[in-house]
Amino acid sequence: xxxxxxxxxxxxxxxxxxxxxxxxxxxxxxxxxxxxxxxxxxxxxxxxxxxxxxxxxxxxxxxxxxxxxxxxxxxxxxxxxxxxxxxxxxxxxxxxxxxxxxxxxxxxxxxxxxx
Numbered sequence: 001x002x003x004x005x006x007x008x009x010x011x012x013x014x015x016x017x018x019x020x021x022x023x024x025x026x027x028x029x030x031x032x033x034x035x036x037x038x039x040x041x042x043x044x045x046x047x048x049x050x051x052x053x054x055x056x057x058x059x060x061x062x063x064x065x066x067x068x069x070x071x072x073x074x075x076x077x078x079x080x081x082x083x084x085x086x087x088x089x090x091x092x093x094x095x096x097x098x099x100x101x102x103x104x105x106x107x108x109x110x111x112x113x114x115x
Contacts, residue, residue: 004113005066005085007095007106008054014038014061020102035061047094052111054079062113063098065091070112079111 009017011031018034019026021041038049038061048064056078066085087108095106 001070001112002114003068003070003082003085003110004050004052004062004064004115005068005091005110006050006062006064006108007091007098008052008060008062008109008111009103009106010060013103013105017101017103038063045097048115050113050115052079052109052113054109054111056080060111062109062111063094064113064115065094066110067115077112079109082110082112084110 011034015029015031015034016026018037019029021037022029035049042049042063050062050064052060052062054060054062056076068083068085070082072082091108095108098106
């Protein structure tokens with residue numbers, strides 16, 4: 001399973017982001033619409049998005065900046081035990097861009113997921 005590194009946010013934060021951009025009330029934006037908004041927005045800057053589990057068993061959205069393989073992982077393992085990616089200039093640039101979009105409380109993590 002791929003090992004991913006990037007900035008995570010909750011599903012609620014993703015929906016709030018889409019609502020702000022679309023100038024809609026949060027309750028009028030559903031997850032599929034918010035996910036598509038993020039895909040299109042991030043595609044423009046050559047970034048990927050994935051659903052990840054971090055901490056183990058807690059689903060979050062990740063803006064992916066790093067990618068690698070993990071042969072030692074199995075479903076249910078704690079992602080904190082994976083070899084960890086380090087933040088670099090790219091991650092700082094992405095963090096600033098996301099914060100400029102109004103997303104707060106971002107955390108850079110390594111987890112497992114699919115692109």
